[in-house]
Amino acid sequence: MAFDWHGLLTGRWNKKKFSALYLPVIFLLLCCWAIARAFYPLDKGYCIDVYRISRQGNISMNPVGGWFFIISTGIAGLCFIFYFIFAYRRLLGSYTFLSRLFLLCGCVGGIGFSLVGVCPEGSGHAMQMMHDFGAEMAYGGLGSAMGLSFLILSLKLRKKESWPSWGQFFILFLIVFYFAIIIPFMSNFPVLQWAIFSAVLLWQLGLFLILPESAENRGKT
Numbered sequence: 001m002a003f004d005w006h007g008l009l010t011g012r013w014n015k016k017k018f019s020a021l022y023l024p025v026i027f028l029l030l031c032c033w034a035i036a037r038a039f040y041p042l043d044k045g046y047c048i049d050v051y052r053i054s055r056q057g058n059i060s061m062n063p064v065g066g067w068f069f070i071i072s073t074g075i076a077g078l079c080f081i082f083y084f085i086f087a088y089r090r091l092l093g094s095y096t097f098l099s100r101l102f103l104l105c106g107c108v109g110g111i112g113f114s115l116v117g118v119c120p121e122g123s124g125h126a127m128q129m130m131h132d133f134g135a136e137m138a139y140g141g142l143g144s145a146m147g148l149s150f151l152i153l154s155l156k157l158r159k160k161e162s163w164p165s166w167g168q169f170f171i172l173f174l175i176v177f178y179f180a181i182i183i184p185f186m187s188n189f190p191v192l193q194w195a196i197f198s199a200v201l202l203w204q205l206g207l208f209l210i211l212p213e214s215a216e217n218r219g220k221t
Helices: 005-009 015-039 053-057 065-091 096-118 125-158 166-185 191-210
Strands: none
Touching (some): 005 065, 015 191, 053 191, 065 125, 125 166, 166 191
């Protein structure tokens, strides 16, 4: 049976089918990051309140575990793009402009996340610049997508559409609010990078759970 690339690239896979791709990738990412930390040399040690997330992928400091970080982060970033296409197709509804902006920001964030992996820190000046640029894309793109999803859900709730419920909306609001209040302090406290990454993943998973099973019937939009 041929792989349905068209359905994946247009966001028309059903929820069960997409979860079989998305959830294992997220699980693989978390496992590989744990392995990267486990392989970090004991004489130096990896401490989340001292080192940024990307230090796991620094090959000069973590020659074995760094590859687990690099490969898994690169793959997860690409999967994020498919995720935002999937979500866009279901958020579309009557909010075409906002949904397209959500998709754009999400894809920018996914590409940036992937760059953080494939251009690891400590690999020379040019690679470091790409790494830093990818990090800015990831934080800016994913953060903007979170805010836009909150705005779209607010409009849907105001119009009393079939979803989300007030409970679903409130939970996602708490995650977005948590992200918004801690990101200004991220550069001063490396541990907050982990808090922000956790917020992004929780938001993605939370939004995924409440998204409807089928995509909006909007032709080739």
